[in-house]
Amino acid sequence: MINIIWVALFLIGMGYAALNGTMDAVNKTLFVSAKDAVEICFGLISVLIFWLGLMKIAEQAGLLGKLSGLMRPIMRKIFPEVPPDHPAMGYILSNTIANIFGLGNAATPMGIKAMKELKRLNGGKKTPSRSMITLLALNTSGLTLIPTTVIAIRMQYGSQSPTDIVAPTLIATCCTTVAALIIDRYFYYRRKRRGKK
Amino acid sequence: MSLITALSNWIVPCLIVIILLYGTLKKVPAYDAFVEGGKEGFSLAVSVMPFLVGMLVAISVFRASGAMNALTDLLRPLLAAIGMPPQVLPLALMRPLSGTGALGLLADLLGNYHPDSFIGRLASVMQGSTDTTFYVITVYFGAVGIHHIGDALKVGLLADLVGIFCALWIVTIAFG
Numbered sequence: 432m433i434n435i436i437w438v439a440l441f442l443i444g445m446g447y448a449a450l451n452g453t454m455d456a457v458n459k460t461l462f463v464s465a466k467d468a469v470e471i472c473f474g475l476i477s478v479l480i481f482w483l484g485l486m487k488i489a490e491q492a493g494l495l496g497k498l499s500g501l502m503r504p505i506m507r508k509i510f511p512e513v514p515p516d517h518p519a520m521g522y523i524l525s526n527t528i529a530n531i532f533g534l535g536n537a538a539t540p541m542g543i544k545a546m547k548e549l550k551r552l553n554g555g556k557k558t559p560s561r562s563m564i565t566l567l568a569l570n571t572s573g574l575t576l577i578p579t580t581v582i583a584i585r586m587q588y589g590s591q592s593p594t595d596i597v598a599p600t601l602i603a604t605c606c607t608t609v610a611a612l613i614i615d616r617y618f619y620y621r622r623k624r625r626g627k628k
Numbered sequence: 629m630s631l632i633t634a635l636s637n638w639i640v641p642c643l644i645v646i647i648l649l650y651g652t653l654k655k656v657p658a659y660d661a662f663v664e665g666g667k668e669g670f671s672l673a674v675s676v677m678p679f680l681v682g683m684l685v686a687i688s689v690f691r692a693s694g695a696m697n698a699l700t701d702l703l704r705p706l707l708a709a710i711g712m713p714p715q716v717l718p719l720a721l722m723r724p725l726s727g728t729g730a731l732g733l734l735a736d737l738l739g740n741y742h743p744d745s746f747i748g749r750l751a752s753v754m755q756g757s758t759d760t761t762f763y764v765i766t767v768y769f770g771a772v773g774i775h776h777i778g779d780a781l782k783v784g785l786l787a788d789l790v791g792i793f794c795a796l797w798i799v800t801i802a803f804g
Contacts, residue, residue: 432762433726440686448693456692464688468681471735472673479669485647487665488658492651536672542764543771550772559769559778567768571724571784572791573759577640581752584735590743596752598635599798603757606794611787618779 471587478583486532495532499524509569509612510562512552519548523566530569531576542570565615572611574604632802676728683732691736712796713747719754724761724788731755750799758791 448457489495503515506524513519522545529538545566553560559567578600585593651658690696700714707714719733734755741747761784769777 433729436722436725436729437682437686440690443695444686444689444691444693446693447695447698448689451694453692453694457689460688460692461685464684465681467688467735467739468684468732469677471684472677472680475673475676476670479673480666481669483669483672484662484664484666485644487668488651488656488661489647490665491656491661492647492654494647494650536668539767542768546768546772546774550774557774558776559774559780563769563774564778564780564783567765567780568783568787570764570768571759571761572787573757575756577643578752578756580731581734581756584731584738585743585748585752588735588738588743588748590738590748592633592636592744594640595633595636595744596749596756597639598632599749599795599802600753600756601639602632603753603791603794603798606798607757607787607791610790610794611783614786614790615779615783618783622779 471584474587475580475583478579478586482533482577482579486534489532495528499528502527510565512560512562513549517548517552519545519552519562522548526566527569527574531574533575533577533579538570542566561619564618565612568611568615569608572604572608574608576601676731679728680732680735683726683728684735687729687732687736691740710796711800713750715741715747716751716754719751720792723754723758723792724785725763727760727763730760746799746803749803750795753795753799754792757795758788761785761788 444457448454486495499521502524503520506520506527507515510520510523513523522541526538526541526545529535529541546563549560549563549566550556553563577597581596581600582593585596648658651661687696696718700717703714703717707717715737719730719737722733723730734751737751738748743749743752761781765777765780765784769775769780
């Protein structure tokens with residue numbers, strides 16, 4: 432899918448430029464934008480080093496583990512079909528905490544481990560269980576405390592206050608997460624109703 | 629809404645103080661741990677580079693040719709009713725499909741409109757308020773061999789839609 436979109440952006444762009452005589456602008460942008468992308472990544476280096484460095488302190492101090500303990504009662508409500516002491520619950524908690532703190536690289540392996548355990552709980556069926564869909568909903572809603580990458584790019588383009596979107600983003604992502612869980616519940620009850628008919 | 633702006637300014641410093649105090653109380657060698665974690669940050673930023681170069685070049689070609697403006701002009705009447713600038717719609721459409729694609733579009737928007745403009749802020753909040761639904765489904769279900777995705781895609785995409793409207797709503801209140 433993304434391969435098609437990527438190629439289409441080039442082809443449509445080149446075609447449009449050929450028809451509208453903007454080919455010189457396209458030529459110019461080819462190399463300028465490649466350079467811009469590399470510069471953005473350099474901008475990311477500073478923010479990511481700082482953020483992941485801080486997160487390592489939080490991790491070694493056991494702060495992340497403590498937070499997952501605090502979230503356990505909430506998660507029990509969100510995942511009623513997962514036994515509270517099952518390893519799946521532990522992985523779900525680690526996955527969520529990693530997402531909240533913007534540790535995408537740590538979140539994915541935990542999410543996959545959680546899915547494996549959930550599949551086992553579901554008797555190894557090839558169709559997703561209720562909890563598996565809930566875990567996906569939780570992950571696609573992108574609950575994040577600090578959008579570090581966005582802040583870095585804002586800095587790169589000369590924002591006067593790169594962090595002024597932190598609170599709005601937090602409010603938006605919380606609303607999205609709650610909505611995702613409600614939508615997930617709705618679809619679950621709809622499946623159940625249909626199953627009974 | 630100076631409250632939201634003030635809150636934004638306080639979240640990051642508070643978090644830093646909490647982590648440093650908690651770490652020191654738990655006798656973690658804070659600076660050593662910081663450096664160790666920072667190395668991961670470096671390799672993470674560098675590993676994004678080829679993805680972002682590919683995406684930003686493709687998007688920039690699309691914009692420089694004039695096709696992007698033609699597309700947003702086409703969408704303008706549709707979006708005027710809900711108060712959404714048409715320039716951010718490509719980002720909204722890309723967000724569930726590809727993380728780096730969306731990142732490329734965000735960079736493109738922040739470069740062409742100022743980061744502190746309404747469009748710049750809306751794009752920033754949109755990028756942070758949802759995640760890449762298709763990627764998450766592919767990776768998570770793919771890894772455990774689930775082929776029938778059930779309601780997962782519908783739930784994810786509806787949540788993305790809610791996320792876009794939440795972003796529009798909150799940015800209009802805070803900065804509109």
